[in-house]
Amino acid sequence: MAPPKINEYERKRLENIRRNNEMMAALKVQSKATALSNHSKIVTKSYTVKLEKKPKIETPIVIRRSLRTRGIPPDSKGLDLDATSDSNTSTHNSPNKVENIVQNLGPISMKDVYKGVDGSDRSFIETLVGMSNKEFSEEKLNGSVKKMKTECSLDLESLYLDPENIARVLPGRITQVRFCPSKDVNRIAAGNKFGDIGFWNVGESEFFLYHPHEAPISGILFQQHCLSKIYTSCYDGLIRLMDAEKEIFDMVYNGSDNACIYALSQPKNDANCLYFSEGKGGLAVFDNRTGKCSSHWDLHEARINTIDFNPQSSHIVATSSSDGTACTWDLRCIGGPKQSALRTFAHKRSVQSAYFSPTGCSLATTSLDNTVRIYNGVNLEDETSVYHFNQTGRWLSTFRAIWGWDNSHLFIGNMNRGVDIVSTVQKATVKTLESPHMSAIPCRFEAHPYNVGMLAGATSGGQIYVWTSS
């Protein structure tokens, strides 16, 4: 007998959960059976780091404290570097000493936070620097992108997970995964909850792991015109710029109020501005030329999870927020005293992502209300809602439906170690990518910006699966 007070939505939700549990149970039995029948043990590539004896009792959470708020002069020179690297390697780091961890608020040398086993990231840095010198023909790139977006005809059936393209790139839960935006190289950068950034050339067995941050990575941004420069944002409230030429993780932005940074983005046509979400519903614009924030708006009632620019009109952005809405904004009119969104897309729970399609004419949102919604039409007024179970729980990064290489399909992980493909035309999940080689749930995805059919999925155990189209 159902309690009388329960509303219809709740009832439906519980029903869904129960149904899902049943399904999961069934599938678990199935997967166990296949695991048993599969005698050959799958060995995948994995990162290796120097075995650092970690103190038995570790600080569960390192709260970021700016030097200023702790009454220490901001530039206490040199010591910071040592203090930070020591805090990572120290074997006698007693819990009471936690307060003594001083976050380095200046540039960090890449060498000092490199966590490779052989101590040599020389070749990697040289590759990065080499790429930065390559001349990019902007016209050519744009041309090919446009062509791809409209003419992409990817055969979903051809998507394949080569065991060679699986690797444990990082330890721990991956929060961000990005492809290097180059046609010639299939390089992945991934960030995890510890503040590590790992690099992997798909298919190879080498990894380059750095520890430039002290909390979950919330953004990784390759510079299109200079591939040796990569911005990183973090819950520790910092934005850094990895510069392979200078061999540092430079300090770019340091919020004064210890606010977490949850998202990082940049318009295609303006490399001087960084847009990031900060604290409870804030969106800020950092200007490289002045080294300061040029704007700061309170757009949402809760944290902003993603910031996405419309590919066609770079003054239009979409935000998704834990306040249960996604919004579109016109940056040209956002400055008024009362912020008003172009449109507000209401969900019943926290919204984890809102992304424009490659042509910019559709918007896809993913919410913890167990829907993926697609908005079409000139004003995005046509809503399509597709059921998708999005309760990842606390150990997994939340699901976010991403666009493939055209406007026709979305890719999103599911709780059964698969990748659901949602057709925006059929308004339904039309296919699920599965493989016995996927031993964990892929949560965060990225489609290669130039290589159609190359899709990276990252897990909460540090693995990355790269599907390709053969």
Added chain:
DNA sequence: AGGTCAATTACGTAG
């Protein structure tokens, strides 16, 4: 309205 608390969940590693 806003703070606090408990429950939730999957994965790698140690045994």
Added chain:
DNA sequence: CTACGTCCATTGACCT
């Protein structure tokens, strides 16, 4: 193979 520890998210229930 099993048991254990994880712990920066979200939500509802319950309290001021």
